[in-house]
Amino acid sequence: MTYDRFPHFGVLLVDDEPAFIRSLSLALERHLGVNHLYRCTDSREAMAMISKEPIGLVLLDLTMPHVSGKSLLESIVEEYPAIKVIVISGMNQLETAMDCVRKGAYDYFVKTTEQSRMLDGIRRAIRMQEVNLENQEMRRRFFSDQLDRPEVFAEIITQDKGMHAVFQYLESISKSSQPVLIGGESGTGKEAIAKAIHELSERSGPLVSINVAGLDDNVFADSLFGHHRGAFTGAEKSRAGMVEQAGSGTLFLDEIGDLSLASQVKLLRLIQEGEYFPLGADRPKLSRARIVVATHQNLEQLQYEGRFRKDLYYRLKTHQVELPPLRNRKGDIELLLHHFLNEAAEDLGKAKPTFPKELPALLANYGFPGNIRELRALCFEAVSRHQSKVLSMEVFRSVFTQAGELPEEAGTESPALFEQLATLPTIQEASDLLVNEAMRRAGGNQSIASRLLGISQPALSKRIRKSNASADD
Known part of the structure; x- marks a missing residue:
């Protein structure tokens, strides 16, 4: 089974005007990529649909025959408090809007106002609902301490509790459309984690990967967004970029910390607006791909230094995992x-x-x-x-x-090693403590312990015998 609906919860449109439902449905799909829609033109059927379908957001008209929008709002808030409700009404009255918000509506929009403002509000509500549902899922997994799909992580060899916690977190955000930032030193397995994120998402599109280190702005834009014929000298035919190749899948950008500031602006637009311009195009294309990025650098430090955009940093860290070093x-x-x-x-x-x-x-x-x-x-x-x-x-x-x-x-030297001690140990006591710690770390193997101490194995053996003899006296 592949997951190809956005968002992963349903959006229910309740309005007695079929023409408005059709136009709103087209706008949601064209501008926001929302295709997990349910439609209801009879307000009497709305509560039954909510009980049967996985509804997470309701777009509700106020003035309808049979059951009014206000009555429906009160019923939804009372029976399904986790569902967010946005009122979209023909009435441009401040008092009505305030009353709906007091009754539990997430937001209020007037049908005749600018459509982009309403779509921005719906986008915010979807993101907020995704975060709420992810938090619920994380709490559930925290208490169960189990993985639902351990087979996804089978190729990642580990029994480490820290890695297990990472796996649980990835399962809890698997259906989200928001970007994921994978941090960790080089060689910790960030690409394997990106593959696991893609497999968990059950998206129908492929995982498309690119290392962005060293790419200048033009190459980055052409690689990601593609170009139209004639966009630049040598562009004899159109070429699809990696965003289009990923389709409804996952786009993995490795070494994101090396991305130039100019390219960061383009990536920010892709993430925020969900759209992009191929080189030479005058109309944007909608992206359905989920963005996963990875870096071994400290992005927070980079943005303090002015080498990484603060707005992009905070958009990327919506979901963040840090892989422990070996x-x-x-x-x-x-x-x-x-x-x-x-x-x-x-x-x-x-x-x-x-x-x-x-x-x-x-x-x-x-x-x-x-x-x-x-x-x-x-x-x-x-x-x-x-x-x-x-x-x-x-x-x-x-x-x-x-x-x-x-x-x-x-x-590693610690200048504070002896600061907490009222009196210093003797040379013999310090030597015994050091030998005991080396033997513990070496698992009792004198050959390894001697290497840790920087002495020969016979010298270590002599020190151990001397220490044991002193203990017996």
Whole structure:
């Protein structure tokens, strides 16, 4: 089943004038992309339709035979308080509008006023209702602590609670049309998360991806929006851009933090108005694609520095996830080792090697600046060199030497380390504490612990024996 309706809840039009319902339906679809519509010309049938259909927003006329709009408004607010109601009436009276708002209407518009103002109000109501429904869904998932579609995340190897929370959040916003901002260091799996977002949405269109880093404004506009024949020198025929290729699917823009300010303006219009101009066109096209963006940069810092538009930043962070780095997912290292070694063995036509039991402990003490991508590369390199049954740890040990320093957790200095202590420990006490911590991080392996401490394994063994002897005396 594919999801191809916008919004994912129904919009009910209640008016006794069929001609107005037809014109409003066309305007909603043409300008806002709203195609999840229900129509009612007899006000007596409205409450029955609301009870049967997934209605989230009602556009309600006031002056109707049989049941008045005011009576319907009161009934909807009382029986279905989660549904938003916008009154669209022929009466341009302030007192009537104020009375409707007091009775629970979300907004009030006059039929004869400017249509764009009314459509903007309906767009705001749809966005607000989406947020309300997403919040309800997030609360439900928080208490259940279960995934409805775990198969979507099957290719993301993890048992980390932080990643599980990300999965729950993505499920709760799966039907939203609003953009999603994926943050995280390079190599944390942002593209895999974008694929999961697309699959969860059940949209009928494809996932179309582009890395926008290094694209100048003209190339960005042509890539996303396409062009008409003759739009510029060399444009001998029209070309559809990626927005059009995505159709009702998902458009994924990677490295969004590198986008130029000029291109940011174009992206903001696409997100806010849901429309775009192909190069050489004088009429806009409507976009039905959901926008997903990713970056390893701090967009908040970039907008403070004037390198990223504040309005675009706040539109993008409507939905935001931050992927934890691998050094904060130490429990996943052994799982990922098994997965990547198996993948490398299949790719290289070798039997999957057995790795030494101390290897996960060694890697748990490495900072992994390249995150999951770096671990995968190390596994492929190790398997390509592998000859015997047990995998050599030499490739993995080499990263510590290449880094030129201890792993992040062990090598990071804290000037406040001793500030909270009333008295300093003795050299022997400090040495014992350091050795004990290194052994804990190394999982009891002296070879790994000695590397963390920057001493030889015999020297570490001597210190441990000396400490044990002192404890026995």
